[in-house]
Amino acid sequence: MRMVKALAQAFLRLLWILTLAKCKIPDTHVTCLFSEDCVLPCSFKPSGNEIISWYRQKVLLLSHSQQGGDQPDQPPKDHRTRMYLLQDQLSRGNASLHLSQCGIKDRGRYSCLVNSTLGQQESFVIMKVEAPIKMVTMEISKNREIQCLSKDIFPAPRVQWSTLPPKANLRSTTHMAPNTEGLYSVQSKLRMFENTLTYVCTINSTYGSQSWKSSLQEGELIGEAGRDLSIPCMAPQNLQNFSLTWTFTRTNDESNVILSYDSLTRRTSNLWESRVGLEQDQVLMGDGSLLLHNPESQEHTGTYTCTFSGFQNRHMVQTQVTIRSTLQRSLTENMPNAGGQAERTGKSHSKMWVIAVVVAVVAAVTTALLLYRKQRANQRQANRTTVEDTEMQPMETIKTSDDLPMDNCQLTAEHNNGHT
Incomplete structure (x- = not known):
C-alpha cells in the first residue's frame, strides 16, 4: 500500500510538472518610476x-531558502541592499x-525561479x-525664438509644435542630451511669426503614459498714469483645478510674483494689495485678467506674465x-491737433489774403479817384486859363446907336412897317 501511495504521489508530481511545462506563463510588464x-x-x-x-538577464540578484535563509552563492552586496523579499509573505506564496x-540600469527581463x-x-x-x-x-529669446524646455526625462520624449490659429510649415529644432544618470x-x-498667434508645445512620453502641453501668447498694452487698466488673460478650454500666477518684470530685472490664486481653495495671495486684483466671479470661469489700479508711469x-497651471497643462500670456505719464498723454493728445492748428493757421492766412486783396482794391480805387479828381482839376484849371486869356483880349468900340446890333424884335418891326 505504501508503495502504491508513493507511486501515485510521484505520478501526480510528474503530471503537475508536465502541466507547468506545457502552460507557459506570459511575461508580466511593470513600469517603475525613477528613484x-x-x-x-x-x-x-x-x-x-x-x-x-x-x-536579471540570467544574472543572479537574490537567492533565499525557507530552511536555511540566504544561499551561499550570493549576489553582490549592492544588489542585496537594494533588493529584498518580504519574509512574512513567503509562507503565503508571495515571492x-x-x-x-x-x-x-535596473531595466531588463527578470525571472523568478521557485524550487x-x-x-x-x-x-x-x-x-x-x-x-x-x-x-x-x-x-522667448532675444532673437525672437520661442523655446520649449523640460528636463530629467526618461526615455527620450517626442516633441510636437502647433499654433492657434493653425499655421502650416512649422520648422523647429529639437536637442536632447542625457546627464550622468541617463x-x-x-x-x-x-x-516666431506674428504676435497674434498662440504657440503650443506638446511633449509626449515614449511609453504613452503622459502628454504635457504648454502654450504661450504675446501682447502689448498702453495705459495712462492714474487710470485703472485691465490686463487680459484667458485660460485654455476645459482647464480645471488650476492655479494662477501673475509676475512682473522690469527691463533687465528678475521676475517677481505679485499675485497668485488657487481654484481649489479659492484663496488669493496678493503682494500688490493696493495695486492689483482679480474678479473672483470671473476667474473661476477662466478669466484671470489683472486689474491694475492707479498705475504710475515708471514704476x-x-x-506682466499670467500663468495658468493645471494637470499636465500650462498656459502663459506675456x-x-x-x-x-500725464505729460506724455498731453503731448500725444496735442499731436492730432497740430493739423487743426495748421488748418487754423491756413484759414488765418486765407483771411489775411482776402483782407490784403480788399485793401489793395480799395487802395487802387482810391488812387484812381485821386487821379481822376486831379485830372478834372487840371482840366478846370486849363479852361479857366483859356477864359482869362479871352477876356484879356481888346474889345471893339461902338460909337453910335446905329453901330449897335439890332435884335430880332426890331428887325421884325421894321420889316412890318416897310410893307405898310
Missing part, C-alpha cells in the same frame, strides 16, 4: 520548503522582489524604468505694458 521603490510580482504554491532565486530607488518539493516554477517580468515629465516651460533634457526652438511699466 522610487518598485515591486516585481512573483507567486507560487507554498510547500514550506522552497528555494527562491531572482535573476515578489522589492527594489528601492530604481535606476536606469520546492512540488517541483520548479519560473515566471518572467519585463521591467521598464520611467522618469516622468514634471514640467514644461516656454520662454535622464534627458529637452530644448526645442521655433522661430508699473514692464512685462503682455508688455507701457504706462504713459
Whole structure:
C-alpha cells in the first residue's frame, strides 16, 4: 500500500510538472518610476520548503531558502541592499522582489525561479524604468525664438509644435542630451511669426503614459498714469483645478510674483494689495485678467506674465505694458491737433489774403479817384486859363446907336412897317 501511495504521489508530481511545462506563463510588464521603490510580482504554491532565486538577464540578484535563509552563492552586496523579499509573505506564496530607488540600469527581463518539493516554477517580468515629465516651460529669446524646455526625462520624449490659429510649415529644432544618470533634457526652438498667434508645445512620453502641453501668447498694452487698466488673460478650454500666477518684470530685472490664486481653495495671495486684483466671479470661469489700479508711469511699466497651471497643462500670456505719464498723454493728445492748428493757421492766412486783396482794391480805387479828381482839376484849371486869356483880349468900340446890333424884335418891326 505504501508503495502504491508513493507511486501515485510521484505520478501526480510528474503530471503537475508536465502541466507547468506545457502552460507557459506570459511575461508580466511593470513600469517603475525613477528613484522610487518598485515591486516585481512573483507567486507560487507554498510547500514550506522552497528555494527562491531572482535573476536579471540570467544574472543572479537574490537567492533565499525557507530552511536555511540566504544561499551561499550570493549576489553582490549592492544588489542585496537594494533588493529584498518580504519574509512574512513567503509562507503565503508571495515571492515578489522589492527594489528601492530604481535606476536606469535596473531595466531588463527578470525571472523568478521557485524550487520546492512540488517541483520548479519560473515566471518572467519585463521591467521598464520611467522618469516622468514634471514640467514644461516656454520662454522667448532675444532673437525672437520661442523655446520649449523640460528636463530629467526618461526615455527620450517626442516633441510636437502647433499654433492657434493653425499655421502650416512649422520648422523647429529639437536637442536632447542625457546627464550622468541617463535622464534627458529637452530644448526645442521655433522661430516666431506674428504676435497674434498662440504657440503650443506638446511633449509626449515614449511609453504613452503622459502628454504635457504648454502654450504661450504675446501682447502689448498702453495705459495712462492714474487710470485703472485691465490686463487680459484667458485660460485654455476645459482647464480645471488650476492655479494662477501673475509676475512682473522690469527691463533687465528678475521676475517677481505679485499675485497668485488657487481654484481649489479659492484663496488669493496678493503682494500688490493696493495695486492689483482679480474678479473672483470671473476667474473661476477662466478669466484671470489683472486689474491694475492707479498705475504710475515708471514704476508699473514692464512685462506682466499670467500663468495658468493645471494637470499636465500650462498656459502663459506675456503682455508688455507701457504706462504713459500725464505729460506724455498731453503731448500725444496735442499731436492730432497740430493739423487743426495748421488748418487754423491756413484759414488765418486765407483771411489775411482776402483782407490784403480788399485793401489793395480799395487802395487802387482810391488812387484812381485821386487821379481822376486831379485830372478834372487840371482840366478846370486849363479852361479857366483859356477864359482869362479871352477876356484879356481888346474889345471893339461902338460909337453910335446905329453901330449897335439890332435884335430880332426890331428887325421884325421894321420889316412890318416897310410893307405898310
